[in-house]
Amino acid sequence: MDPLSHATGPRTLDRREGPYGEVVLRERRGPDGEIHEIIANGCFLMDTSDGRSERLLMDAAYAALAGRPDPSVLIGGLGVGFSLARAAAEPGWSRIAVAEREQAIIDWHTTGPLRHLSAAALADPRTTVLHTDLVAHLHSTSDTYDALCVDIDNGPDWTVTEGNGGLYAPDGLRACARCLNPGGVLAVWSAQPSRTFEQTLRNAGFSGVRTEEVVVARGVPDVVHLAVRPA
Template sequence: MEPSSRPTGHRTVDRRDGPYGEVVLRERSGPDGEIHEIIANGCFLMDTSDGRSERRLLDAAYEALDGRPSPSVLIGGLGVGFSLARAAAEPAWSRIAVVEREQAIIEWHMSGPLRRISDAALADPRTVILHTDLVDHVHNASDTYDALCLDIDNGPDWTVTEGNGNLYSPDGLAACARRLTPGGVLAVWSAKPSADFEESLRNAGFSGVRTEEIRVARGVPDVVHLAVRPA
């Protein structure tokens, strides 16, 4: 979710004050058209310049399921929509749930500039958008999924808001495990690898813990942390 280059020539498209602070949609010119960025409380989250690591988050989780028939997936964070669009492009997913706590981001996809990325995926009958906080959802929901693909921070060591830190704690990882079916996959996006988080996953009882690097245009690899709930 780090920017691909130093910001220049930005235009603010929309700015909202919500229950979690300020969220801003910005626009800048890129070599292939307009690039949109999401900023939360002054922290850059993601932009539409690349998207390969957000797509890989879904692909890596699906591959780790090793051919499980008709799997379901929960995507944590709608963001700019790359992960949702990738999920909808895979016909094997039987159910695609997306948790997004910012109403502004949902609206930017439903009727704003980000619709160009997510329009087809939002129209897919498998897709449901849950307007709620991801931490609350993993703790309090009753639904289970075959994969959890989480991308709400710049990584386990760099959270957007303080409350998100619970997600990567022993309590939060135990809640994630409860949302997974036996043998289900937890995939967590990060701007950099975290050996401490890998250890936390193992201590929480996950197996097959590994970190996959994804090379992106700016040259500094993003990563996906992967772990499996034992069957």
């Protein structure tokens, strides 16, 4: 009999203290095999059980660019790699950058248990991994992109670390806009819809604000908030 068939909970594969607190990679058995989970400062971030919302994040941003030739994208957060893998699977992106502040997460993808999810995307010549905090990067970089896809928290109303809250405030959204080319798209993943955030986007000068939902059988759906920097 498989000894894992009676497992009662996840097992820890790696635990590290970084400049932003503790990050943990855990593994648990699911109906279709092992599922990996990332925990930050005791808060569940994401797992590998279902990547539909991450795929929606990337697909919705690309579709919103409406055929713009050779678009570029900056992804905020490497996470379990679903967003990066989806971006690399789309040949239309000309340049793909992903900002990840936790060295542990980068290591899990390059040499650790998550490499099977992202190896092809990381090897793609269009891909660049930026070991940096997204919030700090937006305020300091002179690079611009056609799309900015953010998945670093559980949403604008449920941040993992206190410093991330500023990203969803007017000053942070203005930094997002400065990082976008005219007509560029901001896509923000959230574990729940936020009408307040939609209004904040409009107040920050974005247009075309809308929200797409991931259909779920029950409970609150994951969503992607979309907004356009006016041309």
